[in-house]
Amino acid sequence: GQNIDQPTEMTATEGAIVQINCTYQTSGFNGLFWYQQHAGEAPTFLSYNVLDGLEEKGRFSSFLSRSKGYSYLLLKELQMKDSASYLCAVTDSNYQLIWGAGTKLIIKP
């Protein structure tokens, strides 16, 4: 079966750095997305990786290793507004988007 694994919940301190991991087992791979979802709101796009390596975008970076079926989202200089769920989603060989359940990130002052 197809599976996306993410930690259910993480806690971090304002101003710190946090890394949210995602591992996937899918039938093929055609790209990986990270979305941010605040409570009660819709997901918003953060990043897309299709080649191995690190993509940096301001305070957020996303890393992909296709050989390991692994990605992480790195958030630097955490702010209270970063408290949200972070969803990992993978496009499989049939070009279907497989969603993870998300990691709820709690930021403490």
Added chain:
Amino acid sequence: DAMVIQNPRYQVTQFGKPVTLSCSQTLNHNVMYWYQQKSSQAPKLLFHYYDKDFNNEADTPDNFQSRRPNTSFCFLDIRSPGLGDAAMYLCATSRAAGGQDTQYFGPGTRLTVL
């Protein structure tokens, strides 16, 4: 601003009473999606349209139907809502199909079934 709009934001219905949720987009995207998302779970794709071509997910119950009368609008009809259908319903769009294009989401409609 180009966007995806969902109405209403909150919908309350009674068990078995049909309900329709609406979605509109000003992005002129070809693809429109309907997802169901329950608390702390992944969004579950119900169906999507590529233009007027309708694609139903295999495990989407017959209780759920959809209409796309034109490029801008898409509707989700729940014919006989059950308690298990209480969820957030998300509409999304993308320029291309195939899961490689960024999806843009509306704010969602939270459905309560009494």
